[in-house]
Amino acid sequence: MFLPLGLAVAGLAVYAWLSSEEQYAMDSYHRSSRHLSEETHTRRQQLNSYRKGNQAVYEYHKYVELHYQAVQTAGHCFAHYDEQKQLLVMLDGKIQQHIAAIITLKKQRDQACGMQKQRIREQLHTMRGYLTEAKGSYQELKAEKQRLLTEVRELNQQTKELKLYIKDHCGSYGNDWYQRSLERRKSRLA
Structure with missing residues (x-):
């Protein structure tokens, strides 16, 4: 098992000159030693498995939280x-209002004379400034x-x-989570 063959042979040789009580003690020691060796091996495997399992659970929680965020x-x-998009619609509306106001002012300018024509020109200049800013x-x-659309x-x-x-990488936890997310999506679409 875990004892090298040489030790087993040496153990047999030792038994020849031991009393039955001493042989019993040696047998008991070897049984305990084998049992302890097997138990130690099992515990090491469990610890490694546990550590790997905890790492997988930790990564699962970390990635699920990152996904949620x-x-x-x-x-x-x-x-x-x-x-x-709503602001663009509003700005487009303002641009159209400025264009309509400029067209109206041009018509008024063409019909006006003197100081009134000068005031309309100033208004046109102001409205063109507004239109340029709005555009x-x-x-x-x-x-x-x-x-922003590209980033999203x-x-x-x-x-x-x-x-x-x-x-694919978070074990059964990750696969279960993925399947639940698909079910939630189906229920939202239904």
């Missing part, structure tokens, strides 16, 4: 993205919206990859 962040980003804000917000898509892709990693 990524989903929450993506949700916040998407809400912000919706706000940006600039619209373009900046549109670029920011596109950047990348985050969603990485979150999907993390979900698959949890399923």
Whole structure:
């Protein structure tokens, strides 16, 4: 078993000159030694298994928490993205109002004379400034919206990859979690 063959032979040789009481004590010692050796081996295996199991459980919890946080962040980003779309609609409405006001002022300018024409020109200059600012804000917000959309898509892709990693690398805990997430998704879609 765990005793080398030489020790077993030496043990037999020792037995020849021991009394029965001493032989019993030696046999008892060897049995205890073998039992202790087997138990030590078993405990080491259990500890290694436990350590590996705890590491897997730790990683499972760490990755599931990271997944949850990524989903929450993506949700916040998407809400912000919706706000940006609403702001773009509002800015587009303002741009259209400024354009309509400029067209109206041009018509009034063409019909006005003297000081009234000068005031309308000043108003036109002011309205064109507003229109330029509104268009600039619209373009900046549109670029920011596109950047945020790209970031949300990348985050969603990485979150999907993390979900698959949890399923494939976190043992039965990860696989069970993945299956539950699929069931939750099916129930939401139903």
